[in-house]
Amino acid sequence: MSETVINYNEGKVLLIDKPLNWTSFDVVKKLKFTLKVKKIGHAGTLDPLATGLLILCTGKMTKSIEKYQAQEKVYTGEFTLGYITPSYDLETEPELISETKHLKKEDLEAATLDFVGEINQTPPIFSAVKKDGKRAYSLAREGKEVKLNSRIVTIDEFEITSFENGKVRFKVRCSKGTYIRSLAHDFGQKLGVGAYLSALRRTKIGDFSVDDAENLNDFVKKNKVDTNDRP
Known part of the structure; x- marks a missing residue:
């Protein structure tokens, strides 16, 4: 069976485990390049010296960013x-x-x-x-x-x-x-x-956990983009 192609431009919610020393915008920029999406944003900044759950929304799901930002x-x-x-x-x-x-x-x-x-x-x-x-x-x-x-x-x-x-x-x-x-x-x-x-x-x-998030490098590799350099 052929591998399912995900249309990220249509709109998806991504859970990423942000690496140390990356800004939240670094992650957005890397995934925008990786996924070739026109619209992508994150739902709540993490400082560069913090790690953990970063919610990113693509396509039409960017309309939900404020909803996710408001959660506990x-x-x-x-x-x-x-x-x-x-x-x-x-x-x-x-x-x-x-x-x-x-x-x-x-x-x-x-x-x-x-x-x-x-x-x-x-x-x-x-x-x-x-x-x-x-x-x-x-x-x-x-x-x-x-x-x-x-x-x-x-x-x-x-x-x-x-x-x-x-x-x-x-x-x-x-x-x-x-x-x-x-x-x-x-x-x-x-x-x-x-x-x-x-x-x-x-x-x-909210109900999203870092346990369900993907390592950034693993996510990028899965989408067949070189991860050696930060954006």
Whole structure:
């Protein structure tokens, strides 16, 4: 039997496990070239230093992007306590703030309670939020002062899964628009020791799971396009 040809221009929903150090736009650009589609977009940005579930829509399914973007997200990852960075992650150099030996897992679990429910959260200055018509990260990288307004987000679950040597493993279930980098920073401030996001993986968007996502290279190879170079 001949292999079924998928018409991606007609409209499909793709689940991709985004690789480390790729931007979400890198993935869109690569798949646009791979699939030869006219319309393709992603439903929710992942930072380059994050991995995990990225939903992409092609053709007429791009009309569903906003619907997928609005759905609840689940993340796992790691905070590093005792340090801060301007970007709230490893895009910028960590600065030592405090020792963390006095902290116990029970202290961390108690601190999570302040971050569950509807909370005010300020996005990182190294983010894609627009300020005076420019992306905040562009202004921040130029060394300009950036002040962003806080916004209401909802965190339905904030679980500490392990804590050892200043490294906090966590699971967060949250609304659209939640910055886990800001959560890391604010959590460190609450504990009085500072913190930054040292690893992040998105595992779910609504009912979609990263367990059902395809490795990007495998997907591209299956569609017979060379994957040696990023777009």
